[in-house]
Amino acid sequence: MRLRPGLFLSVLMLAAPAAAAPASERLAYELMLGGLHVGDAMVVLDESPTGYKAGLKMAATGALKWVRAMRSSLESEGTFGPVPQPSTYRKEWVSGEFAETMTMTFDPATRTASTTSKLFNPTTGAAIAAEDLPWNKEGRSKKKPVPGDLRTNVFDPMAAFVAAREQLIAKGVLTPSATPKNFRVPIYDGSRRYDIIGKADPVRAVSINGEEKELLPVTGKLEPVFGFNAKSEERMRGVDGKIYFTPDGKFVPVQIIVSGELFTAVMNLAADCKADNSKCAAIEAAFATPPAGEQRAQAP
Numbered sequence: 001m002r003l004r005p006g007l008f009l010s011v012l013m014l015a016a017p018a019a020a021a022p023a024s025e026r027l028a029y030e031l032m033l034g035g036l037h038v039g040d041a042m043v044v045l046d047e048s049p050t051g052y053k054a055g056l057k058m059a060a061t062g063a064l065k066w067v068r069a070m071r072s073s074l075e076s077e078g079t080f081g082p083v084p085q086p087s088t089y090r091k092e093w094v095s096g097e098f099a100e101t102m103t104m105t106f107d108p109a110t111r112t113a114s115t116t117s118k119l120f121n122p123t124t125g126a127a128i129a130a131e132d133l134p135w136n137k138e139g140r141s142k143k144k145p146v147p148g149d150l151r152t153n154v155f156d157p158m159a160a161f162v163a164a165r166e167q168l169i170a171k172g173v174l175t176p177s178a179t180p181k182n183f184r185v186p187i188y189d190g191s192r193r194y195d196i197i198g199k200a201d202p203v204r205a206v207s208i209n210g211e212e213k214e215l216l217p218v219t220g221k222l223e224p225v226f227g228f229n230a231k232s233e234e235r236m237r238g239v240d241g242k243i244y245f246t247p248d249g250k251f252v253p254v255q256i257i258v259s260g261e262l263f264t265a266v267m268n269l270a271a272d273c274k275a276d277n278s279k280c281a282a283i284e285a286a287f288a289t290p291p292a293g294e295q296r297a298q299a300p
Contacts, residue, residue: 023047027252028271028279033263037061039070041267042283043253047162052084053077054158059286070095071286076158078106084163085111089156091190094122098133102190104156112152115190130191146193146226154188160196168200177202192227194236196220203247208255208268215244215254235260 024046031039044055059071072093078086089104102117119128130136130143155163167183180199187194198220206215219242224233239260245251256267273280 023250024274025250025252026273026277026280027269028273028283029253029256029267030270031058032266032268040270040279040283042273042280049080051077051079052159052162054162056158057283057287059283073287074158076156076162078159078162084155084159084166086156086159089158097121097123098128104188104190110152112148113154113156113188114151117190143191143227146188146191150193150226151188154186154193157187157189160185160187164196164198186225193225194228195223195225197223198241206244206255208244213244213254214247216247216251218243218245 025043027043029041029043030037031041033039039058039060041056041058044053046053053076055073055075057071057073070093072091074089074091076086076089078084078088086106087108088106091100091102091104093100098119099122100117100119102115104113104115106113119130119133120126121128163185164183167185168181171181171183180201182199183197185196187196198218200216200218203214203216205212206217207213219240221240222236224236228236239258241259242257243253244255245253252269252272254269258265271279
């Protein structure tokens with residue numbers, strides 16, 4: 001089974017309330033798996049009254065880096081209207097001898113998402129078929145493409161948290177209340193369709209690394225819609241996510257927990273890079289200089 005906490009993290013990372021004012025955040029996180037520090041992540045969010053840019057970079061480090069050099073980058077941008085309207089989404093990832101670049105665009109008239117992608121060996125540049133990826137071995141048959149109607153009026157994984165934020169704000173999550181605020185967002189990631197369903201609960205005391213803090217919890221689950229076999233659908237339904245935010249004007253995610261039957265991944269806020277950029281600079285360096293012999297990924 002391929003461990004994919006990054007999928008849930010990209011969707012949930014900021015899928016929670018935010019101040020209505022323009023925002024600009026650069027945050028560094030440490031990823032823990034089984035009590036070991038296995039990766040670092042950087043979240044970038046820039047919002048204005050008319051548009052947004054959101055990004056997530058994750059790179060293996062510590063114990064996991066010695067197993068396989070892994071890193072991924074997700075970037076989305078779009079505009080604000082009655083609801084957020086994504087325009088472009090880009091994904092890159094490298095894991096050992098496999099890599100992918102993918103670009104998703106949204107037709108401005110129909111709001112239908114279309115993608116172009118390239119799977120390849122990052123050292124040789126040779127093309128790789130999707131069914132030959134190790135995590136696809138259990139289902140060698142080629143996946144059916146997601147129908148057009150299921151790719152219309154959807155969000156990419158990064159735009160999803162912008163849309164979830166808008167839903168929660170509209171439901172009054174910024175006003176103290178004992179009533180949970182629910183949200184649902186339809187997502188297309190380039191090969192599959194699923195929904196994220198969640199809720200924001202009232203602020204409560206949470207103990208993180210021995211320190212008690214007043215935080216706002218947001219919980220969520222992923223609901224498969226199209227593009228899953230029986231095993232992958234079961235796994236997705238078995239994954240739970242929770243994020244604790246500071247209940248102030250910034251709503252900074254302090255801790256993110258993603259758990260399934262075989263793993264629990266925890267991301268802890270390590271630094272606000274606008275105050276101390278050293279951790280974010282180290283993460284960006286991992287993307288700026290690929291390991292020796294690795295070809296730089298080129299968008300399709």
